[in-house]
Amino acid sequence: MIAVGVALALALITGALALSADGAASLWRHAYHVPVVVAALRYGGRGVLVALAAVLLYAPIVIPSLERSGPSGEVLEGLMTFAMLLGSGVLSAALAIGVRRQRGRFETLVAVQRSLEGEAPMSVALARLRACLAVRLDADVGLAVQDGSRVAVAGGVEMASSSAVARVLASGEPLFVADAGGVTRPRRCFVTPLGAGGPTTGALAIERAGDIGPDERRALLTLAAHLGLALENARLAARQRRFGDELAEKVAAATERVVEIDRLKSEFVALASHELRTPLTALQGFSELLATRRFAPTEIARIGLIMATETERLGRIVSDFLDLTRLERGLAPPLRRRRVDAAALVSDAVELLRRGRTTHELDVELDGPLPELDADPDALDRVVKNLVGNAVKYSPAGTRVRVAARARSAPSAVEITIEDEGPGIAEADLPRVFEPYYRAAGASAAAGGLGLGLAVVKSLVDAHGGEIHAENMAPHGTRMTLIIPAVP
Amino acid sequence: MYALEHPLVNRQGALLDDTPWNAIATLALGVAGVTILSVLGLVPRAALGIAGTAAAHGTLLGVALAWTSTGERRDRQAPLEAALLLGAAACAAEALPGGWLAYVALPAWLACRRPGWIGAGTAPSGGAVAGGAIFGLGLGVHLLVSAWLTLGHHVRLGPAGELAAWWAYDLGANVLSAEAFFRAALFERAHRRWAFPAAAALSAAASVARYLVDPLLPHSPEMIAGAAFYLALLSVGNCWLLARTGGLLPPYAAGLAFFAVYRLLATR
Numbered sequence: 014m015i016a017v018g019v020a021l022a023l024a025l026i027t028g029a030l031a032l033s034a035d036g037a038a039s040l041w042r043h044a045y046h047v048p049v050v051v052a053a054l055r056y057g058g059r060g061v062l063v064a065l066a067a068v069l070l071y072a073p074i075v076i077p078s079l080e081r082s083g084p085s086g087e088v089l090e091g092l093m094t095f096a097m098l099l100g101s102g103v104l105s106a107a108l109a110i111g112v113r114r115q116r117g118r119f120e121t122l123v124a125v126q127r128s129l130e131g132e133a134p135m136s137v138a139l140a141r142l143r144a145c146l147a148v149r150l151d152a153d154v155g156l157a158v159q160d161g162s163r164v165a166v167a168g169g170v171e172m173a174s175s176s177a178v179a180r181v182l183a184s185g186e187p188l189f190v191a192d193a194g195g196v197t198r199p200r201r202c203f204v205t206p207l208g209a210g211g212p213t214t215g216a217l218a219i220e221r222a223g224d225i226g227p228d229e230r231r232a233l234l235t236l237a238a239h240l241g242l243a244l245e246n247a248r249l250a251a252r253q254r255r256f257g258d259e260l261a262e263k264v265a266a267a268t269e270r271v272v273e274i275d276r277l278k279s280e281f282v283a284l285a286s287h288e289l290r291t292p293l294t295a296l297q298g299f300s301e302l303l304a305t306r307r308f309a310p311t312e313i314a315r316i317g318l319i320m321a322t323e324t325e326r327l328g329r330i331v332s333d334f335l336d337l338t339r340l341e342r343g344l345a346p347p348l349r350r351r352r353v354d355a356a357a358l359v360s361d362a363v364e365l366l367r368r369g370r371t372t373h374e375l376d377v378e379l380d381g382p383l384p385e386l387d388a389d390p391d392a393l394d395r396v397v398k399n400l401v402g403n404a405v406k407y408s409p410a411g412t413r414v415r416v417a418a419r420a421r422s423a424p425s426a427v428e429i430t431i432e433d434e435g436p437g438i439a440e441a442d443l444p445r446v447f448e449p450y451y452r453a454a455g456a457s458a459a460a461g462g463l464g465l466g467l468a469v470v471k472s473l474v475d476a477h478g479g480e481i482h483a484e485n486m487a488p489h490g491t492r493m494t495l496i497i498p499a500v501p
Numbered sequence: 502m503y504a505l506e507h508p509l510v511n512r513q514g515a516l517l518d519d520t521p522w523n524a525i526a527t528l529a530l531g532v533a534g535v536t537i538l539s540v541l542g543l544v545p546r547a548a549l550g551i552a553g554t555a556a557a558h559g560t561l562l563g564v565a566l567a568w569t570s571t572g573e574r575r576d577r578q579a580p581l582e583a584a585l586l587l588g589a590a591a592c593a594a595e596a597l598p599g600g601w602l603a604y605v606a607l608p609a610w611l612a613c614r615r616p617g618w619i620g621a622g623t624a625p626s627g628g629a630v631a632g633g634a635i636f637g638l639g640l641g642v643h644l645l646v647s648a649w650l651t652l653g654h655h656v657r658l659g660p661a662g663e664l665a666a667w668w669a670y671d672l673g674a675n676v677l678s679a680e681a682f683f684r685a686a687l688f689e690r691a692h693r694r695w696a697f698p699a700a701a702a703l704s705a706a707a708s709v710a711r712y713l714v715d716p717l718l719p720h721s722p723e724m725i726a727g728a729a730f731y732l733a734l735l736s737v738g739n740c741w742l743l744a745r746t747g748g749l750l751p752p753y754a755a756g757l758a759f760f761a762v763y764r765l766l767a768t769r
Contacts (some may be wrong), residue, residue, distance in 0.1 A: 071644055076651045080723075146752070155505040169505035177504040192512045192693040193503045198747045199693040202504045220505035224696045 019063055023047040027070040037075040037091035045071065045098050053105035057113060064102025068095050101489040120395060121149040122239055129247045134252060135160040138247060139167035142240070150219060157182060158207065158215035158244060163250075168218065177204045178216045185213040187234060193220060201225040205234050207241035214241050214483060277450035281464065288330055292323035336469045345476040348389035352500060355383040355427045358390060359418050362397040372410040375401070379459050380419035383427050384499035392473045393497065399466050400431045400493050408435030408492070425499040426479070432492045446483050447471040510702040513694060521567045524580040530586075551591040553716075554674060554684055559584025561678035561711075562607075565686035566614055579614075586610055587674055594666060601666040602671025611677065618749040626746075631692055633742050633751030634758045637735065641762025644731050648766055652723055657767040667764040677758035683708040683736065684743045684752050705736035735759050 026044045033039035045067040053060035075091030082088065128145040129138055139156050146154040155168030157178045164182070166172050172179055181188050181204045203225045206214035215375035217237045219225060223232075299316050302308075308316065339346060356379050367375045385395070397416075404414045412434035421428050438446060445451045449468040474481045479497040486492050535552040538544040563580025570576035586607060593600035611618065637744035648654040658664075683704050709732045712718055718728060739752030 071645075073647045073650045076647060153502055155502040157505065166505065167540050169502045171506070173506055173508055175508040176506065177509045180509060188509075190504070191695070192510070194512075198744065199689075200503065216504065220502060220504055222747070226696060308632050 016053065019048040023063070023070060026067075030071065030074055036087060037078050038087040039070075042071060042091070042094045045094070046101055047100055049102045050105045051101050054109045057106050057110045060106045060109070061099075061102045064098050065147075065408040067098050067102075071095070071098070114228075114232065117149070118236065121236060123147070124149055125236075125243055126238060127198055129243055131215050132251055135248075136164045136167070138244075139165055142244075143167040146217075152219045155218035155220070156215065159213075159217075164215075164378040177202060178218050179218045180204075181206050182213060187230070189225070189230060198222040203230055203233060205237040207237050207244065210238075214245060249303075259268075268374060274450070277464070280452075281450045284401045284464070285330070285334075289327070292327040292330075296320055296327070333465045333469060336472065337465050340449060340468060340472050346392065346473055348392055348476055350387050350389055351387045353388045353390045353393065355386050355418060355429075355497070355499075358386075359391055359397060359416060359429060362394050363401060363416050366398060366405070373405050373408065374413040375405075376413060376415045378415065378417040380417065383418055383420050384425055386427060386497050387500045388477050388497060389473075392477070396470050396473050396495065397429065397431075399470050400495065403466065404431050404433035404435070404493070406492070408433040420499075421496065425501065426496050427499055429495040429497070430492055431495075432486060432490055434490045437491050438483060440485070443483055443485070447481070516690060517565050518526070519570060520564060521577050521580055524563060524578055525560055528560055528580055528584055534554045547595055551588060551595060554591050555584045555588035558674040558678040559587050561682035562587075562611065565678075565681035568686040568690060569615065569664070583607075583610075583678075590673055594669070597685055598662075601669035604669040607673035607677055609679065615685075618681065629742070629746040629748070629751045630754045631737075633753070633755035636738055637755035637758030637760075638762060639737070640731060640735055640755075641759040644727065644759075645762060645766060648727065655767045656765050658765065668761055671727070671757060671760040671764070676753060676760055679708060679711065680739065680749055680753045680756055685749045686737055688740050688743060692744065697740070701737050701740035704740050705733050708736040709733050731759070 023045070026041055026048075029041040029044075030037075030039050033041055049060075049064045049067055052063035056063075063240055068223045071091070071094065075088060075095070078091065079088045080083065124145045125142065128141040129418070133141070135158060139158060143154050143156050146156075153168065153179060156166070157172050158165050159182075164172055177188050177190055177193075185202070185206050187205040190202040191199070191203075193200045200220055200222050201224060202218065202220045204218045206213040206218055217233070217240060219233060269345060299320050303313070303316060336346060359379070360377055363375050363377050401416060408414065414434075415432045416429070417432075418427060419427075442451075447467050447470075450464045451468075452464040471481055474495060477497050479495065481493065481495045484492050484494070532552050535549055537543060539549040559582075560580050562583035563578075566579035566583070567576045570579075575582075588605060590601075590603035593603035645654075645656060649656070687707060688700050688704035691703050694700075695703075709729050712728055712732050713725060713762055718724070735755065739755055742751040742755060743749065745751075
C-alpha cells in the first residue's frame, strides 16, 4: 500500500513539474522529499531507490535546461535538489536502519533470555537458543559451548577439530570468513567467542549467503558477550537449583538420622538402666544377705564369687560407657602398644572363653606362623573376646564357632575371622552394625547388650590402623573379619 | 554447518588467478595479424571488425568460463572456442541475409557450458527474470526520454533488419559477454572477497570502462557521459540482481531490455 502511494506520489509530482511553467525551478520539486523520506523510513536501505527514482524522474526536466542555458540559477537549483533528495533519502534510511537495528538487538536479547528460561540440559537449551537466533539474525547459526569436559554443539553433528569454531574456542578471538563456500552466491561466516572479557566459554557462528558487514559484526560481538553471560547465568541458576535440592535432601536425611539417634538413645537409656540394674540388684541382694544372715564359709565363698562376677559385669558396662564417651568426642581409645604374639593372643582368648562356655564348640585354626603385631594386647584381647562372645551369644547352643587366623602380605598383617552358625545379620543391618547404640532388628532381647560392643571394637581396630567388616555366609552364619597390621 | 563441521580452508587466491593468458595472447596475435593484412589490403576491412568483435567478446566469455571453471582443461581454451563461435556468427551476420540469427547459438552454447548461468538447474524464478527485464526496460526508456529532451535524439523504429541485427548482436555477443564476465565472473569473484558495495563498484567501473573503449559507441561528450551514467546504473543494478537471485538470467534480461530500447535511439 505504501509502495503504491509512493509510486503514485512520484508520478503526480513529476507530472506537476512537467506541466509547471517554472520548469526545473518549480516549487513542486520539493514535494519529492515526501515520498523519498516516507520510503526511506518504511523500507530502510531499499527506500534509497525511491530517492534515486525521484532524481531520475526529475533529471529530464533539469538536464535540458543545462543543455540550453548552461549552469544557470535554475539549473543549479535543480542540481542542488538532486543532492538534497539523495541526501535526505540516504540519511532517513540510515536513521531508520539504525533504529530498527537497535530495536532488533533489544528484541534479540529478550528472545535469548526467554529461550534460556526454565531448567533444561545444555543440549536442549542450546537447540532452543539456536532456533531463536536463526530467526532473529536471518542466518544459519551454530553454537558450541563448554559443558564440563565436553563441548556441547548446536547446529551440527559434531565440531571438527580444525573448524573455524574450534579455532575461535582456542584463540578467544573473533574470526570472519569472507568465502565459506556457496555455489551460486558466496556465503559469509562470522564466528565470535562467547563471554565478556573472561575465559572463552563457547562460540557463536553465523553463516549467510550475503554480507555480514562490519557494523553487524560489532553487534554480534556484543550479542555474543550477552549470550555468554546469559548462558553462564542459566548455568549458575541450574547449579543453584541443584544445590538447593541436594541440600534439602541432605537436611531431610540428617533430620531423619537425628530422630533415629534420639530413638536409639532412648532405647539405650532403657537398656542401660536394665543392664545396670541386674548386677546392682544381685550385689544389693547378696550384700544384704551377708549383712543380715550367717552363712557357712563355703556358701560365703560362693556368694562372693557371684558378687565378683556381677562386679566385673558392672565394671565392663561402665568401661563401655567410658569408651562410648571417648568415641562420641571423636577421641581414639588410649593404647599401650608393644610387640604381641598374635597366635598366643587368639589362642588364650578363645581358651578362656572355652573354659567359661560349654554350650558351643569353639574351634581355633592358626594357619602357619603369624607375624608379630604392634598392638595393645589388652585392647586386642577385648576385641577378640567381644567378637567371639557375640558369635556365641547370637548362635544356637550346640553349634560351632570357628576362629581362624592367618598371615597376610602386602601389606603385612594378620587376618582373624570369627564365624558362627547363627541366623546371620539382615542385609539392611550389615552396614550399621558397627554404629553406637545400633541393635539389629532381629537381635534377641534375651541376648542382652547395649549395642555398644561392636562400636567399641571398631574404634579399637581403627586405633590400631586395622579394619573390620561383617558379612553373611551361605547358607547361614556370620563372618567377622578383622585385619590388624603386623610389625613392619 | 561449514564453520562448525568442516575444516577451515583458505579459498581465496589472487583476483586474476586462472586467467587463460595463452589463449588471450593467441587471440591478440590473431587480431594483430588481421589488422596487418587489412592495412596491406589483403583482406577486406570488414574482416577487421569481425576479428575484433570475435576476439573482444570471445575473451570476455572465455575468461568468464575459465574463472568459474571447476578444473576442466577445456576451459583453458574457452576464449578461443568462444572467439571461433563469435567469429562464425559475425561472418554469417555480415555475409548472409538473416545471418544475424547465428548469434542465437551463443547463449545456447553458454547454457551448455554453464547450465547454472543461463540454462536450467539453479536458474532463478520467472518473477526475478521479469523484474530484471522491467528494470532494464525502465532504464532504457529513461535514456530515450532524457536523450530526446536533452539532445533532441528521436526514436527510430526501423529499418527492422538493422534493429534485429543489433538485438541479435546484443543477445549473443554484447550483453552475453558483458554479463558473463562483469557479473558472473568478476563481480562473483570480487564478492567472495569483499562486501557488495566494493564488488559492485569494481564490476561497474570495469563494465563502464569496457563500453567507453568500445569503437561502436558514439564518442560525443554527451553520449559518453550518458553512457557512463546509464551503464553504471545498469551494472550496479545487475550486480544486485545477481547477488539477490544467485542466477545470471535476471541481469541478462535487464541488459537485453536496456540495449533493446537503446538500439531504438536515432543517434546519427
